[in-house]
Amino acid sequence: MAGLTLRNVGKRYGALSIIQGLNLDIRDGEFLVLVGPSGCGKSTLLRMIAGLEDISEGTIAIGGRIVNDLPASKRELSMVFQSYALYPHMNVRKNLAFGLQNFNVPRQQVEHRVAEAARILQIEQLMDRKPRQLSGGQKQRVAIGRAIVREPQLFLFDEPLSNLDAELRVQMRAELASLYTRLGTTMIYVTHDQVEAMTMASRIVVLRGGKIEQVGTPQELYTRPQNLFVAGFIGSPKINMLQAKVLHEAGRTFVDIAGLPRFAIPALRATSEAMTLCVRPSSLQVGDGDVTTEGTIRLVEYLGSETLLHVALPSGQVLLVSDSGRNPYRMGDPVTIGFDLFDLHYFDSAGQRVEPTQNESLVQ
């Protein structure tokens, strides 16, 4: 097992810069998830850690040892590919054993480890099959099995579940989580599924355009997004964003939002004239709150446990409201929606989070 240290890591393809000045410390035994929109460099970063791409700038250290010039085979890590990358001409048993045979592991021990991995992943009855005779989920298990027989100090996963159907994805997610609990090995996991990220991660790294937007636990990212991008990226349904004008009068701070009555907000650490106020759909309620406004229901999405209301404000902006799901709303109904000041997130004109000065401790 090992921690990782990334210092000023950069990646260029010719003149094209994919990753810039990335600094990150990954703790030993941590389950770190890399998320971000498509093309932000998640796979590239993972492959640099694996040794499949060279590092244009900076250093990557695994377990305190700089690995920039160390070939992939010497880094003592395992990787699970999105495409599984199983050897099509070998049966499951051989697929599992193949990597071990490179390291002159005694035969008995190879058999023992393969059997153990097969047991953990419940693929014992598939050992003599070729990959083409396996379902997607079974292939995924074999791919994970191939990674764990190596007993590496670091696991890398590149969107391992994205080729599975929704149900299987949920199941494999749980299995991966329990595998992690059991092995306790450092894992770096790339996904663009934020449910995967939220449910499995010790910490999440949000990447955009090759830069880190925020690093933190799932709770930190959800409750205190450091910028507008993270606020919009984490959380489903997506957070509501309101353009606001900030005014100072008589020592108090007010905001003007088109379509809403002017209201006072707590004093902020810093303000700019134009700010963005964000509120999660689950923090919006029908009928009451510190601040309320009238709107019209444009769309009702019944999801069972909740109902998602698309409510148009007089200004035309549509807010998402998550409701308990027990009330029979219909399209076109007028509603009153409200929120508590407490649930607001404030972002300055540069998109950076601004904390209120007083009730800071309340915003958890």
Added chain:
Amino acid sequence: MKRFFARNAPAYVFLLPWLVGFFLLALGPILASLYLSFTRYDMVSDPRWIGLGNYEYMFTRDRRFWKALDVTFTYVVLAVPARLIVALGVAMLLDRGLRTIGLYRAIFYLPSLLGASIAIAILWRQLFAEDGVVNQVLALVGIQGAAWITDPDTSLYTLVILAMWQFGSPMLIFLAGLRGIPRDLYEAAEIDGTPRWRQFTRITLPLLAPVIFFNLVLQTIEAFKTFSSAFIISNGTGAPADSLLFYTVYLFNEAFKFFRMGYASALAWVLLVIIAIFTAIAFFTSKYWVHYENERD
């Protein structure tokens, strides 16, 4: 029936030129040669039926027939693996190093296209002549070269070398095959610490097996039929000392020099059977070493 025609008519229309060519130009001569192989025929008087006479003579009394088989088999056994190895080697170089550069592929293919031509055979004869370029280069480093082509001990090997040089078409097929192997298999193997050589023997070769098989069969058939290079280099005779008496050269001489058409036809049919046997062996053994990705079992 109607629907069958409606659906397949376009295909047959497109096939028509080939079908006409086959039935008029190929099938007729094929059947005629089968008939002629049982006759004595000098192209002047009418063919005379002699039953299995030609075949009996061939197998029991014709020493040159056996010599031609010997030369041809030696050539096949040496030239086919040599060409395939060179072709695979070049394909791997191109696949690794020059992935994006299509031009190089064309350049590499060029000599091979030319290689099959008469001009190159003539060039080859001059390269390996007693005062040819090869010997001049060897002389520079103080080696007295042999009379490569006129020495019966070495003449066949110059043709094997020529065959290696004609790696173009199997190389392209190998290259396509290599491209078909997913990159991430090698990446997975790399991370698992697999040495290059083991990657080659345990991943590349097995996954390339269908392509190797295809090339092997095709090139074996080609090699059995080798004619123009041997004909040019041996001045059409199989000289020196019949060391370049390829089967087809012998056949050609019997047919068009000595006008023993009946006998030449019999030779042609025997060659066909030999090729068929080799192909059959290849197909029969293939199930033990060729792994097909989409095979059902």
